[in-house]
Amino acid sequence: MKPVYVDNNATSRVAPEVLEEMLPYFTERYGNPSSMHSFGGTVAREIKTAREKVASLIGASPSEILFTSCGTESDNTAIRAALVSNPDRKHIITSRVEHPAIKNLFENLAKTGFRVTFVPVDSNGLLDLEYLYENLDDDTAIVSLMWANNETGVIFPVEEIAQTVKERGIVFHTDAVQAVGKVPVDMNKVSADMLSLSGHKLHAPKGVGALYIRKGTKFSPFLIGGHQENGRRAGTENVTSIIGLGKASEMALYNLNEVEIRIKKLRDKLEDSLIKTVPNTMINGDKDKRLPNTTSIGFEFVEGEAILLMMNELDICASSGSACTSGSLEPSHVLRAMGVPFTAAHGSIRFSLSIYNTEKEIDFIIENIPPIIKKLRELSPFWEQTKG
Amino acid sequence: MWEYTDKVKDHFLNPRNVGVIDNPDGVGEVGSLACGDALKLYFKLDENGRIKDAKFQTFGCASAIASSSALTEMIMGRTLEEVSNITNDDIASYLGELPKEKMHCSVMGRDALEKAIAFYRGEKEKKVEGEIVCECFGVTDVEIKRAVTENNLLTVEDVTDFVKAGGGCGKCHEKIQEILDQVHGDIKPVKNKAAKLTNIQKIKLIEETLEREIKPALKKDGGNIELIDVDGNIVLVELRGTCASCSKSQITLKNYVETKLRELVSPDLIVEEVHQ
Known part of the structure; x- marks a missing residue:
């Protein structure tokens, strides 16, 4: 039996159609898109088509799409570009719940002399907009905020934020790695200057991402070298993966409706059933302003790694916000920023679905999680105290 | 995994x-x-x-x-x-x-x-021995020293793996390194301050160290310490507050007060308790 995979915010399977489109570029179509001969030149044309497909997924024009190696590279490129383009500004803003690609980059910049504002979130994971706007000033070089949170799925109002930040003449970047392919992303409506996305979260392979750079945005390349990507990102193109990202983007646009209706329904069923059947259980994050595929559930008085390993015995794949899984000793910075009590933070499990999940799989999870939690609670010295 | x-x-x-x-x-x-x-x-x-x-x-x-x-x-x-x-x-x-x-x-x-x-064995619940080094996980220098000695730990990361200290905010990494250096004898203290110190300077330095380093740590547990006299290298002190009645007071005195004074004032100091 194949595993029940509900860890799609970590990575997703490459769609069979995507793989099929990629294969010829590993074998007979191995030309370098920069070559003068038509053997390479036709590959360049396929990259152009892929760029168009990525652009149409997010309502951009193809010239605004830069291919990168991953979401993290897109993030780093965007932030560095903004800082280089605004050398007099030494203040940068982000939130307390970002992915490490932004969080650690900003912490790193703080050590090199930048003033960093980390905007807090409330207990539902929603951003403190007032705090954000109060902290915008003439020294602010960039505001970078995620579109959707990888752990809880909570969505930030980027359309409104982008508008306000832009009105103040400040560069706005959004890490939309978890949003693209799960909710509509339209750069005609959202006035962000830059946006990061990643291939392997939307059924393209690992090792490819893209950075959207709005026309007219000051830019400075991160990788220096050849003239590839219009001189904005040196290095021979990862042709096969770019072709894959193109195909995956085309499919993501087509499948968006299914994610928003069928997958959301499955997610809701999973979450509602677990909350109902397992006592002392809570949802982390705002129930409405949330990705349709993600739920983070806190099971009180048990520890996440233990839950995951028992699930692993049944071949159910998910993630945990607990400390022990990552090798760090503290539970996830996202859950802590939200003030999720320790009783639940250590026992929080993230389920993230994709179009490849079936109702049968969800029923299997619903049937098997409650006994796992029950068994672990019977071991826990705190569970008894609660009952008593 | x-x-x-x-x-x-x-x-x-x-x-x-x-x-x-x-x-x-x-x-x-x-x-x-x-x-x-x-x-x-x-x-x-x-x-x-x-x-x-x-x-x-x-x-x-x-x-x-x-x-x-x-x-x-x-x-x-x-x-x-x-x-x-x-x-x-x-x-x-x-x-x-x-x-x-x-x-x-x-x-x-x-x-x-x-x-x-x-x-x-009917022993009282152990008081927290030593000084809290890692505030995130409430780990003391005594606990860290013990783990370092028993398991021959060499790096801050090792210490975190064994007793969790340093696994949170990371502010205590320097202190943990100091403990590692101390245990492994890599410590490079300002050598033999006492040799150059006059008696008055030595007493002043002991007083200062007690005020600045030792009293605040003891006060966390409701205890206190008073300097009574200094006789050559023998430092006479009296324990007060909860320390006075604590069964572990001798350990506090030797493991903590004496170590601290030796480290910061002079390596040949001996701390003794007096009851006035």
Whole structure:
């Protein structure tokens, strides 16, 4: 039996159609898109088509799409570009719940002399907009905020934020790695200057991402070298993966409706059933302003790694916000920023679905999680105290 | 994903001796919900002083549960004298091995056992010994020193793996490094300050160190200390507050006050307690 995979915010399977489109570029179509001969030149044309497909997924024009190696590279490129383009500004803003690609980059910049504002979130994971706007000033070089949170799925109002930040003449970047392919992303409506996305979260392979750079945005390349990507990102193109990202983007646009209706329904069923059947259980994050595929559930008085390993015995794949899984000793910075009590933070499990999940799989999870939690609670010295 | 041995997996998936013993002879509880793991260990002795039953309850990850389960198997049928020598390394070895990052789970087992034995012997709950170094996880310098010595730890990361200290905000990494240097003898103190110090300078420096370093630490536990006299290299002090009645006061005096004064004033100082 194949595993029940509900860890799609970590990575997703490459769609069979995507793989099929990629294969010829590993074998007979191995030309370098920069070559003068038509053997390479036709590959360049396929990259152009892929760029168009990525652009149409997010309502951009193809010239605004830069291919990168991953979401993290897109993030780093965007932030560095903004800082280089605004050398007099030494203040940068982000939130307390970002992915490490932004969080650690900003912490790193703080050590090199930048003033960093980390905007807090409330207990539902929603951003403190007032705090954000109060902290915008003439020294602010960039505001970078995620579109959707990888752990809880909570969505930030980027359309409104982008508008306000832009009105103040400040560069706005959004890490939309978890949003693209799960909710509509339209750069005609959202006035962000830059946006990061990643291939392997939307059924393209690992090792490819893209950075959207709005026309007219000051830019400075991160990788220096050849003239590839219009001189904005040196290095021979990862042709096969770019072709894959193109195909995956085309499919993501087509499948968006299914994610928003069928997958959301499955997610809701999973979450509602677990909350109902397992006592002392809570949802982390705002129930409405949330990705349709993600739920983070806190099971009180048990520890996440233990839950995951028992699930692993049944071949159910998910993630945990607990400390022990990552090798760090503290539970996830996202859950802590939200003030999720320790009783639940250590026992929080993230389920993230994709179009490849079936109702049968969800029923299997619903049937098997409650006994796992029950068994672990019977071991826990705190569970008894609660009952008593 | 962690590489757990089959024995760890077995003890995690089929934990032995889970539960509570009513009216236990020994019970020891360590850890907390906030820390992410906790263990409550119980034992009952037979008429010959051997452990006839041991049970545990654990909140934590797979290796915490496995370590607890293994510990109950290890102590069953043995006397307290025998089991009091069990080290965290023994627990890890019993399970084959534990990932380095998970060694603190075995330390938790050892600590719970020590507490349970102390409970049986009617010893008072140990006061927190030493000075808190890691505020995130409430780990003292004494605990860190012990882990460093017993397990021959060499880096701050090692210390975090074994006793969690330094695993939170990271502010204490420098202090942990200092402890490592001290234990491994790499310390480069300002040598023999006393040799150049006049008596008056020495007394002043001792006073300052007590005020600045030692009193604040003792006050955290409701204790205090007064300098009575300095006779050559002998520093006469009186313990006050909770320290005065604490059964561990001699340890506080030698392990903490004396170490601190030797480190900061002069390496040949001897601290003695007087009762006025």
